[in-house]
Amino acid sequence: MDISHTEENYLKAIFKISERDGKPASTNAISTEMETTAASVTDMVKRLSDKTLIHYERYRGVTLTGQGEQIATHLIRKHRLWEVFLVDKLHFSWDEVHEIAEQLEHIKSQSLVERLDEYLGFPKFDPHGDPIPDSNGNFAVRKQILLSELKPGERGEVVGVQDHTTAFLQYLDRMELALGTQVEVLEYFEYDESMRVLANNGREQVLSKKVCQNLFIQKH
Amino acid sequence: MDISHTEENYLKAIFKISERDGKPASTNAISTEMETTAASVTDMVKRLSDKTLIHYERYRGVTLTGQGEQIATHLIRKHRLWEVFLVDKLHFSWDEVHEIAEQLEHIKSQSLVERLDEYLGFPKFDPHGDPIPDSNGNFAVRKQILLSELKPGERGEVVGVQDHTTAFLQYLDRMELALGTQVEVLEYFEYDESMRVLANNGREQVLSKKVCQNLFIQKH
DNA sequence: AAATAATTTTAAGCCAACCTAAAATAGTAT
DNA sequence: ATACTATTTTAGGTTGGCTTAAAATTATTT
Ligand SMILES: [Mn+2]
Ligand SMILES: [Mn+2]
Ligand SMILES: [Mn+2]
Ligand SMILES: [Mn+2]
Numbered sequence: 001m002d003i004s005h006t007e008e009n010y011l012k013a014i015f016k017i018s019e020r021d022g023k024p025a026s027t028n029a030i031s032t033e034m035e036t037t038a039a040s041v042t043d044m045v046k047r048l049s050d051k052t053l054i055h056y057e058r059y060r061g062v063t064l065t066g067q068g069e070q071i072a073t074h075l076i077r078k079h080r081l082w083e084v085f086l087v088d089k090l091h092f093s094w095d096e097v098h099e100i101a102e103q104l105e106h107i108k109s110q111s112l113v114e115r116l117d118e119y120l121g122f123p124k125f126d127p128h129g130d131p132i133p134d135s136n137g138n139f140a141v142r143k144q145i146l147l148s149e150l151k152p153g154e155r156g157e158v159v160g161v162q163d164h165t166t167a168f169l170q171y172l173d174r175m176e177l178a179l180g181t182q183v184e185v186l187e188y189f190e191y192d193e194s195m196r197v198l199a200n201n202g203r204e205q206v207l208s209k210k211v212c213q214n215l216f217i218q219k220h
Numbered sequence: 221m222d223i224s225h226t227e228e229n230y231l232k233a234i235f236k237i238s239e240r241d242g243k244p245a246s247t248n249a250i251s252t253e254m255e256t257t258a259a260s261v262t263d264m265v266k267r268l269s270d271k272t273l274i275h276y277e278r279y280r281g282v283t284l285t286g287q288g289e290q291i292a293t294h295l296i297r298k299h300r301l302w303e304v305f306l307v308d309k310l311h312f313s314w315d316e317v318h319e320i321a322e323q324l325e326h327i328k329s330q331s332l333v334e335r336l337d338e339y340l341g342f343p344k345f346d347p348h349g350d351p352i353p354d355s356n357g358n359f360a361v362r363k364q365i366l367l368s369e370l371k372p373g374e375r376g377e378v379v380g381v382q383d384h385t386t387a388f389l390q391y392l393d394r395m396e397l398a399l400g401t402q403v404e405v406l407e408y409f410e411y412d413e414s415m416r417v418l419a420n421n422g423r424e425q426v427l428s429k430k431v432c433q434n435l436f437i438q439k440h
Numbered sequence: 441a442a443a444t445a446a447t448t449t450t451a452a453g454c455c456a457a458c459c460t461a462a463a464a465t466a467g468t469a470t
Numbered sequence: 471a472t473a474c475t476a477t478t479t480t481a482g483g484t485t486g487g488c489t490t491a492a493a494a495t496t497a498t499t500t
Contacts, residue, residue, distance in 0.1 A: 004456075004457090006456080006457065006458095007456095026477080026478090027477075027478055027479085028476090028477065028478080036457090036458075036459090037458080037459065037460080038477075038478060038479080039458085039459075039460080039461095039478085039479075039480085039481095040457070040458055040459075041478090042478065042479055042480085043456090043457075043458080043479095044456090044457075044458095047456080047457095058465090058478080058479070059464095059465065059466065059477080059478060059479080086332075089339060090332070090335040090336065090339055091335070092331075092335070096331075099329070100327070100329045100332055103326075103327045103328065103329075104324075104327060106323075107320070107323045107324060108323065109319070109320045109323075111312075111316075112306075112310070112320055115310040115311070115312070116310065119309060119310055224486075224487090226486080226487065227486095246447080246448085247447075247448055247449085248446090248447065248448080256487090256488075256489090257488080257489065257490080258447075258448060258449085259448085259449075259450085259451095259488085259489075259490080259491095260487070260488055260489075261448090262448065262449055262450085263449095263486090263487075263488080264486090264487075264488095267486080267487095278448080278449070278495090279447080279448060279449080279494095279495060279496065
């Protein structure tokens, strides 16, 4: 069976939504994610259901079948591997790669993915700290918490971001808070839920609530 | 204006045909190249004409406009750069890369192409010896002739292939006639137009007319 | 020049992916 | 339970890219 570019994007959207919400993806949620109308989604969802890529019941939402999930995770694998390529080999910055990877993830060639993976040294995480599933669709798990959950005196390492917007990524560059940065919470301000943080570079700065709630930390 | 994957492939086909035949591409020639029907071609050709990517007159065939040619050569540039990437970096063999490059050539990102070019060391020729146009669409020219045009006693270097089929490429691998091989014609057999050839590796062998007519040589 | 053959275009229609507007269903508030 | 709101589906239509069959044009043969 062969699956279109568009169908692939729907499967990825459904995967993302069900993972985030922990329940079947609603027509509306999918239409928001895909930036299209609910009517278009209903249309597509019927086709995907005919191809047994999803389970669909009218008014009940959508979940992926094993087959659908396999395709979705494989897309994510390709997306993230290409992002690593773009950053590590072509020296793009982490805020420039998502758009390009959105295109590259649709390239169909089993051997290409496997060779790329090898070429990149079998990375387990992408430039944003997101886990790269293996060829069976298994994601590495890592016990991570938000910076906002750290108490004064606790330390850890910046390992990922929740917010993937260009604005946030560029802000982090500016503040020298790249992945791998060691941080220690020095002080918590109840007033606006901001924190004074010490980074490994000796830099001390106050980070807003919003920033703290979008940075994943591995405690140590 | 934005151009679909399919439209891009038509432009590339038209470029290839007009270059090969030295005259406007006929509907039939395009339909053969695109593996579709003449009716579909007429249909598409109207659309491309509306977009001023081609000049089209009913029954008179098709030529590219400046704009159309620019897109076509840029596609060829991307195709060939990706082929270099696949061979040089991912260690694919030269008979495996065309299909994958057919997909990769459609990735849209100006900076990606330029960075890839730089990463590969600004190659001027692809793994099959075909010239890689620069970003203005200019192809390097090289005075090359077919092996079949060489006279006994003459020497040269294998620099390209006319036939790009897997069968031929694998045959060349088997015979150790990769690009860069130095060859000298020892003897010409009028009977079947074959040649006895000495390769730089000391290997001496008789090559058929068909082989000799599909190998590009740079004389010296 | 007329007849025949090849090429190209037109006509009509299919499918994927989208849209808007209206109808149906489900969820929430009174 | 009824009324109102939000969500979802259906109906009907568009566009790109494709198909087959028939008509028109051009090229070749006699
Ligand atoms: Mn991404
Ligand atoms: Mn990422
Ligand atoms: Mn190729
Ligand atoms: Mn090539």
